[in-house]
Amino acid sequence: MSKAVFYHAGCPVCVSAERGVAEALDPGKYEVEIVHLGEQKGRLAEAEAAGVKSVPALVLNGQTYHINFGASIEDLR
């Protein structure tokens, strides 16, 4: 089981990506953690270290995938 982290900020684009992509991942392969960076600012550094530039973003297997564009991570600090 791999861990996947979906970072978002509650924006409409984020909600769409969460429902569409994060919830479509194979539950037999991935344990998906959903992190709201607007509410969990303590996770911002970790997200930035993973290469997250904007939300929504999905980090899995060490790769960061930005899915459409909701907000820049700069604006969440």
Add this chain to the structure above:
Amino acid sequence: MSKAVFYHAGCPVCVSAERGVAEALDPGKYEVEIVHLGEQKGRLAEAEAAGVKSVPALVLNGQTYHINFGASIEDLR
């Protein structure tokens, strides 16, 4: 079973998104079709109608998700 279509153009960003996201989708829920728009130009109109502006992009449940940025669809014509 829902159909998901992953559009790409063979670029490195596309390959990463295909391996990372398209292959991570729940095979119990989604049948994933992989379309190389550089080689299947006949599918460009369909991709554009679905709202695909750049590749790689994933279309599922009527929503289009652009994953990172590999190439503009304008450059694939």
